[in-house]
Amino acid sequence: MKIQFDDAAAAKIQAHLAPGKRLLLTFEDGVGPYSQHAMIHMQVQFSINIINSDMEVPGYDQTITSNIGDFLVKGYSMDSLDENMVVHLNTNLGTLSLSGDGGLIDDNLGFIDFTEPNNAGLKENPARLS
Secondary structure (H helix, E strand, C coil): CEECCCCCEEEEHHHCCCEEEEEEEEEEECCCCCCCCCCCCCCEECCCEECCCCCCCCCCEEEECCCCCCEEHHHHHHHHHHCCCEEEEEEECEECCCCCCCCCEEEEEEEECCCCHHHHHHHCCCCHHH
């Protein structure tokens, strides 16, 4: 399984990466410390998370490779993913989308940098604004 980021999406994520940080692809099912509560959503929803390498990752037991680095994922969430995926940045809206061999997986892929002070990454996540 692999993810290819387009140039704009890669630049957006890589601006937050540094040594000592990890990438997660989180299934938004409300399970675990990095998953947002997904009760109001009637669709599959994921988010890209950045955490410090010393932060715990309970349940993240699988790895997906990408052109910007490896992502840890919850193994059971791989049932909702495809073998070959692409992340695209809509530069007009500033939103990310995740597509696979079978089509669109998540048209509003979240992005949360949990390493930002005072959870600024969570507060400024466009996928979570109402």
